[in-house]
Amino acid sequence: MAPRTPQLSPRSLIRSVTLASEYGAEWVEALAREIERNHRPDRSRLTVRWVWRVVPVPHLRQARCVVCAERWICPDVVWAEGLMSSGRRALDRLDR
Numbered sequence: 001m002a003p004r005t006p007q008l009s010p011r012s013l014i015r016s017v018t019l020a021s022e023y024g025a026e027w028v029e030a031l032a033r034e035i036e037r038n039h040r041p042d043r044s045r046l047t048v049r050w051v052w053r054v055v056p057v058p059h060l061r062q063a064r065c066v067v068c069a070e071r072w073i074c075p076d077v078v079w080a081e082g083l084m085s086s087g088r089r090a091l092d093r094l095d096r
C-alpha cells in the first residue's frame with residue numbers, strides 16, 4: 001500500500017498561506033524543514049500500573065515529542081509534513 005500523503009487541514013492551510021504572505025514562502029518552508037529535523041519521538045516506555053494496588057499490569061507509555069512534549073506525532077510535525085507535501089502547491093501559487 002502506498003503511504004498516505006499528509007494533508008493540511010483547511011485551518012492549517014489558511015495559517016500557512018497567511019504566514020507566507022507575511023514572511024515569504026521560503027521562510028515558511030525553512031520553518032517546516034527545521035521542525036521536521038528537530039521534532040522527533042522519544043522512546044515509548046514500558047511501565048507498570050497497579051490495579052487495586054495489588055495487580056501489576058504492564059503499560060506502554062506512548063512516545064512523546066522531544067521538543068514540544070506532545071504525544072507523537074506532534075501537531076507541529078503534522079503541519080510540517082502536510083506543508084511539505086500538499087501545502088507547498090498553495091504557497092507556490094502565492095509566489096506568482
Ligand SMILES: [Zn+2]
Pocket residue numbers: 039040065066067068069070074075076077
Ligand atoms: Zn514536536
